[in-house]
Amino acid sequence: MVTMVLYFVATVSFLAYLLRRSEALSKVSLGITAAGFVSHTIALVTRMVATSSPSPPSFHEALSFFSWMLILVFLAVEFRHRIHVLGSFIVPLALVSLVSAAALPETAPTLKPVFKTLWFHVTLSMLGTVGFAIAFVAGVMYLIQDRLLKSKRFNVLYAKLPALDFLDRLNQQSIVLGFPLLTLGIVTGAISAEFARGSYVSWNPEQTWALVTWLFYFVVLLGRLTVGWRAKRAAYLTVIGFACVILTLVGVVLKGHGVLS
Amino acid sequence: MHLIVVGLSHKTAPVEIREKLAVPDSRLGEALSRLCSYPGVKEGVLLSTCNRVEVYSVVDEIEPGYERIQEFFADTHLSLSSEQLTPHLYWHTGDRAIAHLFRVAASLDSMIIGESQILGQLKDAFEAALAHKTTGVIMNKVVKKAISVAKRVRTETKISEMAVSVSYAAVELAKKIFSNLEEKTVLLVGAGEMAKLAARHLIAQGVRHVRITTRTAQHAIDLASKFGGTPVPFEQFKDEMASADIVLVSTGASHYLLSAEDVHRAVKERMNRPMFLIDISVPRNIDPAVRHVDNAFLFDIDDLTQRVEQNRAERLNEAEKAEQMVVEEVGMLREWMQSLEVTPTIVALRSRVDEIKQAEVDKTLGRLAHLSPHDRELVEGMASSIVNKLIHSTMVTLKSEVNSSSGVAFIEAARRFFNLDHSASSRPEVEGDAARSRCLTHASDESAHEAGTPETSIPKRTT
Numbered sequence: 001m002v003t004m005v006l007y008f009v010a011t012v013s014f015l016a017y018l019l020r021r022s023e024a025l026s027k028v029s030l031g032i033t034a035a036g037f038v039s040h041t042i043a044l045v046t047r048m049v050a051t052s053s054p055s056p057p058s059f060h061e062a063l064s065f066f067s068w069m070l071i072l073v074f075l076a077v078e079f080r081h082r083i084h085v086l087g088s089f090i091v092p093l094a095l096v097s098l099v100s101a102a103a104l105p106e107t108a109p110t111l112k113p114v115f116k117t118l119w120f121h122v123t124l125s126m127l128g129t130v131g132f133a134i135a136f137v138a139g140v141m142y143l144i145q146d147r148l149l150k151s152k153r154f155n156v157l158y159a160k161l162p163a164l165d166f167l168d169r170l171n172q173q174s175i176v177l178g179f180p181l182l183t184l185g186i187v188t189g190a191i192s193a194e195f196a197r198g199s200y201v202s203w204n205p206e207q208t209w210a211l212v213t214w215l216f217y218f219v220v221l222l223g224r225l226t227v228g229w230r231a232k233r234a235a236y237l238t239v240i241g242f243a244c245v246i247l248t249l250v251g252v253v254l255k256g257h258g259v260l261s
Numbered sequence: 262m263h264l265i266v267v268g269l270s271h272k273t274a275p276v277e278i279r280e281k282l283a284v285p286d287s288r289l290g291e292a293l294s295r296l297c298s299y300p301g302v303k304e305g306v307l308l309s310t311c312n313r314v315e316v317y318s319v320v321d322e323i324e325p326g327y328e329r330i331q332e333f334f335a336d337t338h339l340s341l342s343s344e345q346l347t348p349h350l351y352w353h354t355g356d357r358a359i360a361h362l363f364r365v366a367a368s369l370d371s372m373i374i375g376e377s378q379i380l381g382q383l384k385d386a387f388e389a390a391l392a393h394k395t396t397g398v399i400m401n402k403v404v405k406k407a408i409s410v411a412k413r414v415r416t417e418t419k420i421s422e423m424a425v426s427v428s429y430a431a432v433e434l435a436k437k438i439f440s441n442l443e444e445k446t447v448l449l450v451g452a453g454e455m456a457k458l459a460a461r462h463l464i465a466q467g468v469r470h471v472r473i474t475t476r477t478a479q480h481a482i483d484l485a486s487k488f489g490g491t492p493v494p495f496e497q498f499k500d501e502m503a504s505a506d507i508v509l510v511s512t513g514a515s516h517y518l519l520s521a522e523d524v525h526r527a528v529k530e531r532m533n534r535p536m537f538l539i540d541i542s543v544p545r546n547i548d549p550a551v552r553h554v555d556n557a558f559l560f561d562i563d564d565l566t567q568r569v570e571q572n573r574a575e576r577l578n579e580a581e582k583a584e585q586m587v588v589e590e591v592g593m594l595r596e597w598m599q600s601l602e603v604t605p606t607i608v609a610l611r612s613r614v615d616e617i618k619q620a621e622v623d624k625t626l627g628r629l630a631h632l633s634p635h636d637r638e639l640v641e642g643m644a645s646s647i648v649n650k651l652i653h654s655t656m657v658t659l660k661s662e663v664n665s666s667s668g669v670a671f672i673e674a675a676r677r678f679f680n681l682d683h684s685a686s687s688r689p690e691v692e693g694d695a696a697r698s699r700c701l702t703h704a705s706d707e708s709a710h711e712a713g714t715p716e717t718s719i720p721k722r723t724t
Contacts, residue, residue, distance in 0.1 A: 145437070
């Protein structure tokens with residue numbers, strides 16, 4: 001709860017930073033985010049200790065872990081490159097994910113197969129998703145900056161956003177890291193399913209979506225490395241890709257709640 | 262002892278007047294000596310640039326001081342009479358003079374706000390005055406402070422960060438496309454002045470690969486050796502364009518040299534790596550339709566000018582912050598200036614020693630409780646006479662030296678010997694100055710009217 005309030009304040013502060021000329025807000029926002037991260041970490045650790053038995057993670061935990069990872073990656077990139085403006089995009093995303101985590105009942109029914117490998121499946125898929133989320137953020141920032149440069153609107157946003165090639169690189173690196181993680185996540189998921197149900201894939205909607213997502217990013221990555229799908233096109237593709245990811249997640253959640261069967 | 266400034270600048274005088282008053286470096290020494298030969302003028306610094314001619318001076322009395330400096334200006338150029346000059350001159354004293362110097366040094370009074378040249382010019386003017394020994398305690402402190410204020414303004418505000426020249430605006434834009442210019446390649450097409458300037462800025466920012474093409478092959482070869490680049494035959498430059506991240510075009514051609522098709526092909530060949538094109542030619546040499554090519558960013562002279570205008574406005578914004586800093590710094594310096602006046606110094610000295618005396622007497626008497634009232638008086642009397650004798654000659658010297666050329670140095674020395682500036686209780690609040698320093702903006706408005714504050718109206722003496 002504390003975490004959520006802190007992230008909320010950080011979001012507001014980061015958005016204000018984005019729209020105002022002052023640089024002072026960046027430090028404040030960063031401080032609040034860091035405080036939120038610490039409280040988040042403590043909350044996650046205490047929960048982990050409390051449920052020491054390897055019970056499968058709930059969606060609530062998975063989403064909370066996702067936003068924790070997002071902030072972690074943001075703080076790491078921020079520390080390395082000092083691009084405060086990333087916070088204006090990533091922190092709100094983390095907040096949204098945390099709020100939707102809270103919106104779900106904590107005792108949300110989990111997937112049926114209860115195996116230790118499920119932990120790997122969820123963690124790896126989530127890490128892959130974090131990579132795609134960062135790529136998404138970089139893509140959105142790229143498209144905004146591209147639009148501003150093309151239309152020659154040199155406003156506050158233009159001044160705050162980093163150089164295009166930096167954003168493109170961030171986009172690429174996030175996918176290069178996120179893709180293998182998602183691949184492993186899907187593989188471990190399939191193995192779990194094999195143990196639980198005797199078949200690797202049952203072609204239910206959310207599995208299909210996951211595979212579509214995987215295929216999509218595979219093509220994006222391949223296109224970038226071979227025929228030069230970089231810059232603006234890559235930015236568009238990663239934004240679309242992330243929409244697929246969200247759809248998959250929503251599917252998983254709805255399924256877990258028995259809405260889909 | 263008063264600090265005054267008399268001068269004129271691009272804001273008050275046309276160039277015809279400024280150029281007549283400007284003093285070339287070679288004649289600076291002579292001018293400075295002449296300045297300080299006027300009666301009542303004790304210290305002087307002459308700042309002469311193409312945009313301003315100003316004399317900062319320490320004088321005995323303000324009004325006569327103003328007149329002397331005005332005479333000095335009129336004598337500088339024979340064809341100028343005092344009457345001709347007067348409408349263009351400004352006069353400041355006290356806080357306003359200090360604030361003016363700070364603003365000039367911090368480039369708040371410049372034609373292009375935030376330009377950095379003026380600071381170097383002020384340093385040179387100060388060096389010259391030092392070399393000709395026309396500065397003293399006050400001027401040294403004030404000018405050094407002005408230089409440090411200017412540096413503070415530059416580091417703490419963004420006043421000099423934003424490009425205000427067209428060629429530099431190009432660099433600024435390049436940095437929004439490429440985060441690291443070092444690995445980038447620039448292709449210079451044509452040899453317009455502005456493009457050359459922009460190329461030079463880019464090289465200064467780390468660009469290492471420069472390719473140059475001009476219609477006359479020899480010209481490209483000459484330029485290439487100048488920039489440390491490689492010449493490219495003009496007929497081939499379109500084919501070579503794909504290897505360039507930044508293309509700077511400024512030729513005299515009256516038609517489009519580059520079509521959207523050409524740029525599209527280059528971007529494709531570059532596997533969609535972004536490309537930055539700058540067209541500084543009038544008439545334009547790159548087809549504006551290039552705007553519709555993805556990952557190619559074209560800017561023409563109007564775009565760059567627009568950017569410059571915006572940055573100018575931005576600088577004005579930053580200038581407001583800088584003005585605040587100037588106000589703060591003037592307040593600090595004024596406290597020091599006031600400390601250099603003899604009356605407060607004597608008052609401070611007196612109260613300092615009395616304080617010490619009283620403390621020691623109380624301590625001793627506290628241990629000698631058995632003394633009779635008469636004895637106590639004796640002890641106290643002894644203490645008083647010791648301190649009085651100790652400071653007597655200091656007081657006399659201060660009073661007698663105050664009118665001499667080194668008077669300020671004596672006061673400064675006395676303040677240091679007796680540590681008058683570091684004990685809080687010793688700060689003399691004569692004339693309620695402490696209260697005034699907190700509302701400087703109003704104070705500085707008034708200071709012009711307060712010109713001749715009585716305590717320093719000291720009979721003048723020529724140096």
